[in-house]
Every structure is written in C-alpha cells, then in structure tokens.
Amino acid sequence: MNNMIGVFFYLVILILTILIYRKSDELEPSLMWKLIGYTILGGFSFQFNEWKLPLGFLIYLLFFRNIKVNAKAKKRAVYLGLVIFLVSTIVPWVQNYIYEQPKEITVLNPNFYEGSLAKEWENIHSKLGNKENSVKVLAFDMAISDEGEIEDLDMYVEENATREKIHYDVTLSHEDKEFIVERIKVEGDAFPFTSETVTEGEFFFNQIDLIKKPMLNEEGVDTYYLSSSGQRTSYPQMDEDSYRIDTAGKRKVGENELPTDPVVVDICDGDCDYRAYFLFDVLERMPPITEDNVLDIAQQQSSEIKSWLINHTGDELGLEKNGEYFLTKGGNKEKVSKETYFKVLTGTPDVAINQNGQRWEVTVKTPYGDQPHQLEFTINEALMEVEWVRFK
Numbered sequence: 001m002n003n004m005i006g007v008f009f010y011l012v013i014l015i016l017t018i019l020i021y022r023k024s025d026e027l028e029p030s031l032m033w034k035l036i037g038y039t040i041l042g043g044f045s046f047q048f049n050e051w052k053l054p055l056g057f058l059i060y061l062l063f064f065r066n067i068k069v070n071a072k073a074k075k076r077a078v079y080l081g082l083v084i085f086l087v088s089t090i091v092p093w094v095q096n097y098i099y100e101q102p103k104e105i106t107v108l109n110p111n112f113y114e115g116s117l118a119k120e121w122e123n124i125h126s127k128l129g130n131k132e133n134s135v136k137v138l139a140f141d142m143a144i145s146d147e148g149e150i151e152d153l154d155m156y157v158e159e160n161a162t163r164e165k166i167h168y169d170v171t172l173s174h175e176d177k178e179f180i181v182e183r184i185k186v187e188g189d190a191f192p193f194t195s196e197t198v199t200e201g202e203f204f205f206n207q208i209d210l211i212k213k214p215m216l217n218e219e220g221v222d223t224y225y226l227s228s229s230g231q232r233t234s235y236p237q238m239d240e241d242s243y244r245i246d247t248a249g250k251r252k253v254g255e256n257e258l259p260t261d262p263v264v265v266d267i268c269d270g271d272c273d274y275r276a277y278f279l280f281d282v283l284e285r286m287p288p289i290t291e292d293n294v295l296d297i298a299q300q301q302s303s304e305i306k307s308w309l310i311n312h313t314g315d316e317l318g319l320e321k322n323g324e325y326f327l328t329k330g331g332n333k334e335k336v337s338k339e340t341y342f343k344v345l346t347g348t349p350d351v352a353i354n355q356n357g358q359r360w361e362v363t364v365k366t367p368y369g370d371q372p373h374q375l376e377f378t379i380n381e382a383l384m385e386v387e388w389v390r391f392k
Contacts, residue, residue: 042081113148135201137230
C-alpha cells in the first residue's frame, strides 16, 4: 500500500511538472530537464538534529532570483519542490500524531479470576498492532480486589516490529471498562526475541493467568497489588513468603530450589503489611560443575555438544552381526573384539579438562564415529552457560 501511494505521489509531481513545461513562455533547449532540476532544488532539504530545513529553496532565493529565460516556469517548479518538501515534512508528523493518540479498547472481562490477561492483551494487540510480531513486557502493575475485580492496571509492552520497536503504555480507565492504550514508535533496529534472552509477553501473561482466588486469601486484605518487571530476574533469597506458582498450584519454594532465575511477581496489600513473592517458571537448580558431570551439564546447555556426544558415544557407534562386532571408525565399520566393542560402547571418550577460575576448558577426543573426532568447548560456571564450541 505504501509503495502504491509513493508511486501515485511521484506521478502527480511528474504531471504537474509537465503542465508547468507546457505553460512556459519561451522555447529553451532541455527545458523539461531543467524544470525537473528546479523542482528537485526546491524540495532539497537538510536535517539538523530533529529540524528539517528547506536548504534547496534557500539556495534558490540567494543565487537564482535573476532568471532571464522562462523565469515564471522555473519559479513555479521551485515552488512545486517547496510544496513537496512541506508535504513530506508535515504528512509523517500528522500520521505520527494520529498514531500516538490514545485508543480505547473495551475490557473483555473486568474480573481477573474469571477472565484471562493473555486474552485481554491478544485483543489489544490484534486491534492496534501485528499479532505476528513478538512482544515483551517491560513493566507490569495491577491491582485486584479480594473478589478479583481489576481496579487498576498499568503495563509497558514493547513490540518487536519489522523496522522499528513500538512501545504500548496500557492503563485502565476510571470506569474500569476500557483499556487506554498509547503507542509510540521508538528508535532502534528490531531484532528477534529468543527464549534465552527475554520472556515473551504471551508467556508472561499466561503465567499471570495461573493465579487463582485461593492463592490470594489473606484475611483483612481488600486489594492486592501485583508488580513485576515482566522478565526473568535473579532471585537468590530464601523467604518464607516465596511461593512457586505453576499448573499444579501454589507451594512454598524450597531452599534446594534457590538461587534461581524465575519470573517474579511482588504482591502486597495497600501498606505492604502483607507481602509475598510469586515465582513462575522456576528453573531447576543446576548442580556445581565437577569433572564427573561437566559433559552432562554442557550438553544440556548446547545442542551442538549434545549432538556430537550422541554420535560419538554409546550404541550409535556399534553394530553386532552374526556374532561379530563392528565399530564405526573414520566413517567405516571396523571389526573389533567383543571386549573392545563393549569397552567403547560403555565407556567415555578421552576428556581433558583445564579449570581457569570460573571457566572450564574441555577437550573431548575419540577415534570412533564420523568426522570431526575432537570437540572443544568452554563453559562458564558462574553463568552456567557454554561460551563457545569448536570441532576439529
């Protein structure tokens, strides 16, 4: 659609330039090209910070005022260029102004327990954005009554659009019947969201929907205030008011589950006399790295390492046929003794480990399996992540 509008715009400019040419006073060589040049001059601009200046028109006023041949036609062409400059400057501003005007979206269900926050966001996004674009929640605050009525909502959501990012500021109207949504386009190239770096908005809202009325049943509390960053965050402390929330319900977080990096929702009453932390999508705590488990932990963090170990260890290497035993070596099946066969299949490749502070540098070698026969990687114990992988 935008391409069609652009083509139509340039076609109108060409038609107007032709009309100016046909109404010129005198014959002049290459007049049409000259008029096009004057039009381009009139529309030429220079941008300084946020200001866009009609530099071409200023140059015309300073150096091209005393035109002797077809002065009227050339002046019209320059002013046509100036009009193009004004339109190209004003129209985007008007479009942006209209785009950023607050929009009202009807609340599907004002009761948090009976409705779904995920569906509320889906309804908002389908009307004001592109549902195919991923989003993440940057801030989330909500107040619900003891019976679940949504009394207040304020959340900040970022959409990863095709060419830019779009921020949505969503609040609740005074009557609690509509969401007031303000959109703004922000600078910065869009990039794909990945589960390793951000918690996608759809997942976050579905986690919040797991909260049911029996989970918030403190005596004397009329309103619960929920607050979250919307993203995974480090949660190291052991608190008796920390609870794990999942499809199985609500239960206290065990000491053996901490520290972890869950999605955390801080819940308070008005004065925070009552306070609890709800932890969603709690990851299993990784054991400390040792020489015995470094390969197991590494293949949990890297699909490349996992694939190489599968192809170079265990039953994938062997073949038993008519009482004879074969192992894959160098891409070929090599006949071996029964003792060697089971030793290779049940054993582990040669592993060399060098611990350098928090970094474990590991080299794994085996002559069996297909190329490559050597795996090298580094795993960071503090971050529990594989930093790089190399094959030889």
